[in-house]
Amino acid sequence: NAGVTQTPKFQVLKTGQSMTLQCAQDMNHNSMYWYRQDPGMGLRLIYYSASEGTTDKGEVPNGYNVSRLNKREFSLRLESAAPSQTSVYFCASNPGTANSYEQYFGPGTRLTVT
Amino acid sequence: AQSVTQPDIHITVSEGASLELRCNYSYGATPYLFWYVQSPGQGLQLLLKYFSGDTLVQGIKGFEAEFKRSQSSFNLRKPSVHWSDAAEYFCAVALSGGSYIPTFGRGTSLIVHP
Secondary structure, eight states, X not given: OOOEXXXXXXXXXXXXXXXXXXXXXXXXXXXXXXXXXXXTTEEEEEEEESSTTOOEEOSOOTTEEEEEOSSSBEEEEESSOOGGGOEEEEEEEEOOSTTOOOOEEOOOEEEEEO | OOEEEOOOSEEEEETTSOXXXXXXXXXXXXXXXXXXXXXXXXXXXXXXXXXXXXXXXXXXXXXXXXXXXXXXXXXXEESSOOGGGOEEEEEEXXXXXXXXXXXXXXXXXXXXXX
């Protein structure tokens, strides 16, 4: 049982390049989330998917797109990377059922945009 | 909107000393409360949670937290800190009946001196 997995672990991009961050969970969870973590800012929600087939914007969605490919997988795409998107990105999942508010996190992707 | 405040950005303690990390929330009703820990280079792991009932909750790794409604606080404590407890600690709040999305505090970095 791997939990939440993310690929890649590290990535360096040049400004304007695109990339997709991959996330998968094997816990049969309904809800999945993408966060970014910056020093002193805590975790900020980029996008989330409450259930398969739905996606919604979080606090900081600009510059990102997401795809809920199936129940297991939720990807985050940067179409034209900017230095302001240098961050650590975390994927998380949650059962998405009554009273299930705790989140399960992946190990993160450290992205640098030069 | 709900908010979570962790007033201490850094806390330094000696190994074997007691620890208390502060968390205050702003919301009219009693929310669901969480503490997560993030070891260097890792994702977040749930330490403990409070939904209802006994206001003193026990978690993993010897941590406990006490919910105080009158102070809108949910402080994390440990009687004797180990060097391996050095990490970033996040308090989080979720609304009952909401979309299962917690709001995270900005984190407190715990430094443990030998």
